[in-house]
Amino acid sequence: MESTPPLAVLRGACKRYGATRALDRVDLRLHAGQVTALLGVNGAGKSTAVALLLGLLAADAGEASVFGRAPGSLAVRRQCGAMLQTAALPDRLEVGELLDMVRAGYRRPRSVADCVALAGLDGLLGRRYGKLSGGQQRRVQFALAICGRPRLLFLDEPTTGLDIDARQGLWAAVRELVAEGSAVLLTTHYLEEAEALSDRVAVLDGGRLVAEGSVDEVRARVSLRRIRCRSRLAAEAVAQWPGVVEAAREGEALRIAAEPAEPVVRRLLESDPALRELEIRRAGLADAFLALTRSTDARQEAA
Ligand SMILES: Nc1ncnc2c1ncn2[C@@H]1O[C@H](COP(=O)(O)OP(=O)(O)OP(=O)(O)O)[C@@H](O)[C@H]1O
Numbered sequence: 001m002e003s004t005p006p007l008a009v010l011r012g013a014c015k016r017y018g019a020t021r022a023l024d025r026v027d028l029r030l031h032a033g034q035v036t037a038l039l040g041v042n043g044a045g046k047s048t049a050v051a052l053l054l055g056l057l058a059a060d061a062g063e064a065s066v067f068g069r070a071p072g073s074l075a076v077r078r079q080c081g082a083m084l085q086t087a088a089l090p091d092r093l094e095v096g097e098l099l100d101m102v103r104a105g106y107r108r109p110r111s112v113a114d115c116v117a118l119a120g121l122d123g124l125l126g127r128r129y130g131k132l133s134g135g136q137q138r139r140v141q142f143a144l145a146i147c148g149r150p151r152l153l154f155l156d157e158p159t160t161g162l163d164i165d166a167r168q169g170l171w172a173a174v175r176e177l178v179a180e181g182s183a184v185l186l187t188t189h190y191l192e193e194a195e196a197l198s199d200r201v202a203v204l205d206g207g208r209l210v211a212e213g214s215v216d217e218v219r220a221r222v223s224l225r226r227i228r229c230r231s232r233l234a235a236e237a238v239a240q241w242p243g244v245v246e247a248a249r250e251g252e253a254l255r256i257a258a259e260p261a262e263p264v265v266r267r268l269l270e271s272d273p274a275l276r277e278l279e280i281r282r283a284g285l286a287d288a289f290l291a292l293t294r295s296t297d298a299r300q301e302a303a
Contacts, residue, residue, distance in 0.1 A: 005068075006031050007152050007183045008053050012062035015048050015207075022048040024207040025062065030152065035174060035184040037194035040204035041293055046187040047085065049204070050154050053185070054082055066152060078106060081150030083158050087141045091130025095121060095140050098129060099147060106148030118173040119143035120166055134161045142170060146177060153177060153184045159193060171197055191286040201285070205293045215285055222291040224283040225261035229254055229268065231275040241267060253277075257287075 006029035015023040023045045030036050030053075038046045051057040052064040055072015066076050089098060096112070103109035116122060119142045124132065129140060138161055145153060155174070159167045174197055178184055188194055194201060194215070201218045203211040211218050224245065231254045238256060239247040243264045245257040258264040261280055268275055283291075 004032060008064075008066045008071075008185070010049060010052060010059075010062065010064050013049070013052055013059045013064055014061040015045075015052065015057060016060055021207045023052070023059075023204075026204070026207070026209050028202055028209070028212075030183040030185055031200075032151070032181050032183050033178055034199040035178055035186055035197050036200045036202060037198035038185060038187045038202050038204065039191070039194060039289055044204040044293070045207040046204060047156060048207075050082075050084070050156050050185065050187065054080065054154060078148070079151045080154070081145035081148055081152075082154040082156075083138075083141045083145040084154070084156045085160075087137075087144075089129050089137075089141070089144075091128065093129055094126055095129060095132070095143075096125035098140065099125070099143060102144045103147045108149055110147050110149055115143045115147045118146060118176065120169045135163055135166055138162055139166060139170075142173070146173065149180075149182075151182055153182050155184060155186045157187055157189065159188065159190065167193075191284070191289055195285045203289060203292050210292050211288075218292075219283060219285055219288050222259075222283045222288045223261075224257055224259045224287050224291065226281045226283065226287075227254075227256040227258055227261060227265065227268070227279070228281075229256075229275050229278040231268065231272045233268070233272050233275075238268075 008030040010026050010028040013023050013026045026049060028049065038049060040046050048057065052059055053066060053071050064071050067079065069076055099112055099115055119139045121139060121143055124136060129137065142158060159170055162170065174184060186198060198215060200213065201215055202209060211221055230252050233254060235247045235249040235254055238244055241264060243258050243260060245259055247254065247256045256264065265280065
């Protein structure tokens with residue numbers, strides 16, 4: 001898939017707001033049939049990157065292109081769908097009317113029945129948008145984003161406020177769209193969502209791209225390991241060992257985060273010959289994310 005040209009590109013993209021560097025020389029490529037998760041703490045620059053690719057903002061330097069053209073033209077917009085963090089939709093319109101209105105802007109829209117099924121809108125078509133719950137409104141916004149069969153779909157924190165069923169429904173719909181060949185740019189604060197859905201991950205930190213790759217590649221950027229075993233050793237004592245980041249007891253189990261793990265495992269086995277059920281896991285995406293974005297926290301604390 002990577003051998004085909006990307007559908008959307010940011011190349012050395014910069015965007016400032018006064019003294020704030022919202023994006024600083026960011027490179028990003030979005031490919032057909034892939035979900036790319038754009039991660040970062042609040043204010044890292046995710047929405048700004050999305051806005052550049054949608055043509056809602058212009059880069060101060062560098063380049064944004066979609067389907068090889070400048071973002072934002074009618075021809076480009078007809079092949080894009082977007083669910084942003086806020087949506088100004090007319091409260092008085094019924095969901096079915098909204099869907100018809102947006103579908104009319106696309107050449108080959110999805111059927112209403114498909115939109116209802118993909119976005120979980122059963123029973124909502126005749127309801128006024130303004131009278132829906134927050135989660136129901138988010139589902140309508142998702143339907144509007146996908147109703148045009150977009151080749152490129154932007155989902156900016158799409159599952160915030162959704163219940164578990166609705167969240168899993170949206171994940172299933174995204175998987176279906178990607179299987180059809182769409183490229184998806186997903187921003188999310190739920191790292192388990194990024195882990196479950198995405199093919200690639202890009203991490204922004206203070207406007208800079210600090211990591212980019214497959215979920216496994218980004219996870220591999222940190223050498224932290226999670227160790228679990230059954231042992232009588234005191235967690236407080238283990239917490240003092242070199243290489244141990246944290247240690248805590250959960251019933252009979254001892255849970256340890258270590259970096260690097262090997263000397264800690266060796267010392268565990270030497271210190272407790274009765275130790276059982278030793279498990280060592282790689283760090284998750286959440287651990288990698290925290291390690292990669294620690295510098296921002298430090299800067300924010302210092303400011
Ligand atoms: N219109 C604006 N005027 C001034 N500063 C802005 C504006 N929009 C964004 N910023 C600043 O640019 C930086 C990046 O903001 P952006 O909204 O892209 O972050 P984000 O990663 O999407 O954050 P969040 O997770 O909170 O949605 C932040 O420091 C923000 O305060």
